[in-house]
Amino acid sequence: MIRSIAYLCVLCLMTVFVQAQQIAYTVTPVQADSPYFKVELSYSGSHTDSLEFHLPAWTPGYYQLMHYAAAVRNMHAQDGTGHSLTCRRSGENSWRLYTRGNTVFTLQYEVRATRPFVAANFLAADRGFISPAGMFLYPAGGIGHPVKLTIHPAAGWTQVATGLEPVKGQAYSYTAASFDELYDSPILMGQLETLPSFEVDGKLHSFVAYQPGNFDKAAFMQDLQGIVSVAAAIMRDLPYKHYTFLGIGPGRGGIEHLNSTAVGFDGSQLDKREERIRLYHFLAHEYFHHYNVKRIRPIELGPFDYEHGSKTRLLWLSEGFTVYYEYLVVRRAGFTTREEVLQALQKNIHAYESKPGHLLQSVADASYNTWHDGPFGAGDSSISYYDKGPVLGAMLDLQIRHNTRNRYSLDDVMRALYREFYQQKGRGFTEAEFRATAEGIAGGSLAEWFDYVNTVKPPDYKRYFGYAGLDVDSNFAIRPRASMDTLQAAILKDWLR
Ligand SMILES: [Zn+2]
Structure with missing residues (x-):
């Protein structure tokens, strides 16, 4: 009993210590010969002589090493009064900062952003996309730490869209409960279009896109509402406060996230049935992944x-x-x-x-x-x-x-x-x-x-599909049999209702 009380007190102290640390990022898109995001990390509450920072090498949902650290450059750091601190590369995906006892410091770096893809960072004159695992360093041992993020959009940009929780009263500021949550919340910004939103179970579902194309947006969002409603009815629970579809522009690929998905999207062919069905499958897939x-x-x-x-x-x-x-x-x-x-x-x-x-x-x-x-x-x-x-x-x-x-x-x-x-x-x-x-x-x-x-x-395809009264031919075509028993008929009817 005593031992567990002592243990609890240690936990309390650790909690106080962890909470005392503040981690805030600001991101500014910069157009130059090669476009990049300028990233600044403000850190307060450090109590060690040095701190190691890591950048993920991949992003969950895309099971390939992306080696994001290769796009990071110009890493430097200052203490709270603006004096330089030493920051050195300490591994393929890590840097070590020597704080010299300072509890407050900033770390600045740049991230090249040249690939328009849902698992990469991209920046152009009219929009930017952040795949956060490829942009934000986390302190060693601090993956569970809360993070504040502020975006400084370029002049003329109309919107920032993300599944992150906005900070009330502060434009383009967001909070993440942990780095895991931050890494699971891509950010789209620029001259964007918001499609008509809808609610399912009282929860707002938004679709924000870069150049989504010309199509009947109200009808499309009504169809998407149908897809979300069916998925929610299967699982009987909607585990988020709000959900955002981020259309990063024409192109293929999508990655699922906790309360958002980033998708290559072009709705201009939606009037063609085949393309419409392909897109609905794609969006249903990314959505069901939540x-x-x-x-x-x-x-x-x-x-x-x-x-x-x-x-x-x-x-x-x-x-x-x-x-x-x-x-x-x-x-x-x-x-x-x-x-x-x-x-x-x-x-x-x-x-x-x-x-x-x-x-x-x-x-x-x-x-x-x-x-x-x-x-x-x-x-x-x-x-x-x-x-x-x-x-x-x-x-x-x-x-x-x-x-x-x-x-x-x-x-x-x-x-x-x-x-x-x-x-x-x-x-x-x-x-x-x-x-x-x-x-x-x-x-x-x-x-x-x-x-x-x-x-x-x-x-044994024949046997399994046979349970629904279906036959599988030598070319794997699956078709209802001429006759089936009551159970087979009931299974087929209910299965593909
Ligand atoms: Zn998938």
Whole structure:
């Protein structure tokens, strides 16, 4: 008892110490021959002779080392009275600042911003984009520290958009509860356009974009509201105060975040059905990720290893099942037909079966090796979890529905993971915990299905799709059988409703 009181007091002191430190960043875009962001860190409450600062080497959601530190230059520091302090590179992604006993100091540096991409920093005359993991140094051991951020937009820029919480009464100032939150909140600024916003469950959903193109914006946002509503209805909870879609301009690629997503976006082709459906799938995917991977997550994906990357064998679940859910969400929102969902799955099976690597690499290994192989199964010995993952999602869904006479589905597994690990335990889950949850809801062993995850055993598509009265032909086309029993008909109807 005494020991625990003493321990609590130490914790109290540590809390007081940590809280006494103040970390505030200001960022100013600078147009020069090569555009860059000028970054200033104001730090007060330091109590050591030297402090090490790190820059992440990657950003969560994009499983590749980005080596952001290579774009940092002109690092220098001053004490509270403006005298220079020594700051030296101490590693590939780190710098050491010698405070000489000063409790207050500033650190200034520049970040080159030349790549218009959702995982990179970019700056042009009319807009800028910050991928925060690639811009803001964190003090060693201080990843959980609150941060204040102020942007100084260039003259003529109309807006700054981010999922960060604004500071009341201070223009372009925001707070993050921790560096993790800061790194999970990209920032778009410049001459931007705000599309008509909507609410779901009383929560504001905004879409702010650079050059989104000409299209019926009210109709588009109504459709997006339908997509968000369907996803929220599946999970039965909206875990954020507000959500922002950041359209960084025409181009491909998207990254999911806690209460925002940054997407390459051009709505000018929305009047063409095929392009509209592609975009709706893409946006549904990034949006559904705020559940699946941000909150329903493998245990390896948080706390993150910002230096080396966080490897997991579960991206077939975090990415693959998110592809599967983009099909279900867009279908349930009424934008696609049942046949289109089956065609999308056929394409996935075809892509997987066509890669020579499907006889060599399990999808769990593809997940772990993505840092090396890339996510799309390039070369002749790897596969993509974007191909096999959604197919496994459909097969697991159908197995659960079959086992439980259509009483439960994959939705119940996702909700159970969300409840138990995100809401109750505040952590990710292990492979064994995922399996226990899925088998608990399926009411029995899923050993064969897990073989498809962990080995290269050829999936028995016919049997699994047969649970919904579907046939799979030699070209992997999936079509309803001429006759099916009552359970199969009920599963098909409910599954692709
Ligand atoms: Zn994804």
